[in-house]
Amino acid sequence: MKATGIVRRIDDLGRIVIPKEIRRTMRIRVGDPLEIYTNSEGEVIFKKYSAMSELSENAAHVAEVMFKTAGCPVVIFDKDHVIASSGVPKREFAERRVTSQLEELMDNRGQYFCPDGRNNNFYPAEGVERTAIAAVPIITAGDVSGAVAFLTSEKGTEATDLQKSLITASAQFLAKQIE
Secondary structure, eight states, X not given: OOOOOOOOOOOTTSOOOOOHHHHHHTTOOTTOOEEEXXXXXXXXXXXXXXXXXXXXXXXXXXXXXXXXXXXXXXXXXXXXXXXXXXXXXXXXHTTOBBOHHHHHHHHTTOOEEOSOGGGOOOOOBTTOOOOEEEEEEEEETTEEEEEEEEEOOSSOSSOOHHHHHHHHHHHHHHHHHHO
């Protein structure tokens, strides 16, 4: 655990303010759920709650089936990080943060399908130079829980109709698993 040097007092209602710098760095927004952990040494730890993280094993199976069916790499995200992938080296994508492009797509509940393989500049994961040919948010009970993305490969730089249908169905399937 890393100390920040910031000290805050609890008010008379039991509240504590998480500093803006930490909220921005950790991408914590108003309304985001936080899990609270404690240990025997008196530490209290706040962690952003992600229903998708609890489904990481199922998400890995979905990614594997999608990769085998569609023939291109797949990455599944919660709202902040990669939680599963298939068709790419696991170390390349493990725990990578979502890019601002993907974050904006999720916030707007939009979909992305590459219109032209030569002009693709949609990067879903930070620090990885692989573009997406398709990205769809996972929406559960009106809230965005994450996203599914197909990545470019040697076989394709544009999403086929099969891939469009498959990515949409997988996002809906994962949303149902969370409910």
